[in-house]
Amino acid sequence: MENLHKPVMINEILSFIPSAKSINVIDATFGGGGYSKTILEKINVNQLLAIDRDSISKIFSKEIETRFSNFTLINDKFSRIEEIVKNSKFKDKKFDIIIFDLGTSSNQIDDAKRGFSFTKSGPLDMQMGLSDKNAYEIINKYEEKNLADIIYQYGEEHYSRVIAREIVKNRKIKFINTTLELSNIIRKCLPKKNHVKNKIHPATKTFQAIRIYVNDELSELKISLDKTLKILNKDGLILVVSFQSLEDRIVKDFFNHNSGKRWRSSRHYPELPDKLATQLKIITKKPILPSASEIFENPRSRSAKLRVAQKV
Numbered sequence: 001m002e003n004l005h006k007p008v009m010i011n012e013i014l015s016f017i018p019s020a021k022s023i024n025v026i027d028a029t030f031g032g033g034g035y036s037k038t039i040l041e042k043i044n045v046n047q048l049l050a051i052d053r054d055s056i057s058k059i060f061s062k063e064i065e066t067r068f069s070n071f072t073l074i075n076d077k078f079s080r081i082e083e084i085v086k087n088s089k090f091k092d093k094k095f096d097i098i099i100f101d102l103g104t105s106s107n108q109i110d111d112a113k114r115g116f117s118f119t120k121s122g123p124l125d126m127q128m129g130l131s132d133k134n135a136y137e138i139i140n141k142y143e144e145k146n147l148a149d150i151i152y153q154y155g156e157e158h159y160s161r162v163i164a165r166e167i168v169k170n171r172k173i174k175f176i177n178t179t180l181e182l183s184n185i186i187r188k189c190l191p192k193k194n195h196v197k198n199k200i201h202p203a204t205k206t207f208q209a210i211r212i213y214v215n216d217e218l219s220e221l222k223i224s225l226d227k228t229l230k231i232l233n234k235d236g237l238i239l240v241v242s243f244q245s246l247e248d249r250i251v252k253d254f255f256n257h258n259s260g261k262r263w264r265s266s267r268h269y270p271e272l273p274d275k276l277a278t279q280l281k282i283i284t285k286k287p288i289l290p291s292a293s294e295i296f297e298n299p300r301s302r303s304a305k306l307r308v309a310q311k312v
């Protein structure tokens, strides 16, 4: 299987990683292995632990495993990051760098069989791996209100109610089986001037919502960020690349709360307790964005935001 994923903002990531001492790294989203491979090639790494929930990651790790004896890949969800460390040969170790490059890889999106793409016909699946639901059952079985709430909450789609109503109307005639069938139903719900004005495909927000829900992506992120604090060394860095605003808000809030600030920008984050102990220092006051040349070469990088914080 050819690796189609181009690593996003890898030079910016490398610029934060210290090169003088030998470090322990977690690549929590191995994907096609772009980050892991570059870090192993360019940085003085003691051990690199990679995690990915998708079993296809094992295909892309083969070459790296033969080249680097200090590399280990675990096929699991990053919400279990602490347990993964505790149950492995790393159980007595702490880490200097923990990186999350969120969302899906091109190897997942571009494979029509996985059902992530609204431009190629595939089964309604959208599982990244180790998920307990799939898009077909949500689209064909969930009640209209529940569907509308998911599309609104995780896609921030203003036409969520209309879209949910149309999905239910269509599935009464015939089950909705493919991504293109779903995409065509959504297209008819949005006024045409909206597609043109927003310059995004009309199905973008709904597909994002279903994917986030199928893979429980926001909970995964919140749980794992909390756990990173227990396995980071003093002065260790958390680096997070996110691709949509719901994730970015979670990261921003997490960094703020744990660096002594007390404010809440995401309704997905629980109400705040009294001021938390200061465990982090924010390194990137504003998120770092990809360069114009990277966006030109890899348009999928255009919505990326990198935030970095340091354990104190």
Ligand SMILES: C[S@@+](CC[C@H](N)C(=O)[O-])C[C@H]1O[C@@H](n2cnc3c(N)ncnc32)[C@H](O)[C@@H]1O
Residues within 6 Å of the ligand: 005, 006, 007, 008, 028, 029, 030, 031, 032, 033, 034, 035, 036, 051, 052, 053, 054, 076, 077, 078, 079, 101, 102, 103, 104, 105, 128, 129, 220, 221
């Ligand atoms: C954007 S890709 C990472 C690409 C990688 N940095 C590279 O250079 O090839 C995101 C990867 O994270 C994985 N992923 C997403 N959520 C996950 C989770 N909760 N636990 C583990 N892996 C996850 C996906 O399966 C996907 O392979």
